[in-house]
Amino acid sequence: MNVTNKPKTILVTGGAGFLGSNLIDFLLQKGNHVIGVDSFETGSPKNVQHLDNHPQFTLVNHNIQYPFQELEEIDQIYNLACPASPTQYQKSPVKTLRTCFLGTENLLEIAKSRGIRILHTSTSEVYGDPQVHPQPETYWGNVNPFGPRACYDEGKRVAESLCYAYREQFGVDIRIARIFNTYGPRMGAGDGRVVSSFIAAALAGRDVCITGDGTATRSFQFVTDCIEGLYTLMNSDYREGPVNIGNDVETSIQALAERIVDLVANSTGKEKVNITHQPRLVDDPSVRKPQITLAKAKLGWAPVVPLDFGLQKTIEWHMHQT
């Protein structure tokens, strides 16, 4: 592990998104200068509003599908720009693919021409509906290239291939994180992903709706663990291949729903809402759990936030939204 504390100028794409804005806060707290880039298609200005007058922070409205016209000197790039919620990335699948390929290419070109390091955020979705469980980085996945999730799954896969190609052909210094289901403050009520959707419904007194029979599993990582993982990977010497960044405690969606319903009822003092079911989504992965031995060994990183604690923090954040 080689985590350096020397302040840097860091470009964060997707800077007004859920993960991007949390990463920016973290990097600023460490004394860095940060340039946040967002096209505001899924990112929200509210996520970075508190940084309006921050002397070390610049916000740029730009879509990474297009090359940057001008850019000051930078030391590192984190590429987090891409809609990540299935409901969002399926709205415009061509745009999602373009963000993954052209967007990543534009950033790799900057890294190449300036000789700087780039961390690309990939996803557990590269494993598709996995036939190997838990998923190690060496698993090549089970992805449908011709379905509603393909724009994201294949987009993220080709972006990894592009990073690899830029490393092999041009010697670009790359890091790739495969992020598993992450939740926490700033994942908005309308995001569509399961934790924020369940919390928002329960707080509003609506039924919590499971798509499927509830037996599907995910392994939920609190946002602070994810950000620590990304930062540690970026500043580590490990460049051989992708690294899973996730929590390896697996939970069924039914169990998650029941837990959220209980925690929200406890927090509000109101009655528990009902849990209902709708048909399973096409190509929805039936199980997901990261193997994180590589991250532990090479980065000395492991998640530390228990699900109940993270859910409680997330519920409190939602309760304070207007």
Ligand SMILES: O=C(O)[C@H]1O[C@H](OP(=O)(O)OP(=O)(O)OC[C@H]2O[C@@H](n3ccc(=O)[nH]c3=O)[C@H](O)[C@@H]2O)[C@H](O)[C@@H](O)[C@@H]1O
């Ligand atoms: O949160 C994430 O980090 C991941 O979210 C999605 O992957 P997915 O696992 O499908 O995330 P959700 O949409 O949160 O769904 C998780 C499970 O909950 C179910 N779900 C979701 C939403 C809902 O309202 N109700 C519900 O039962 C889904 O069918 C699925 O089985 C993205 O595709 C990933 O890239 C991303 O890394």
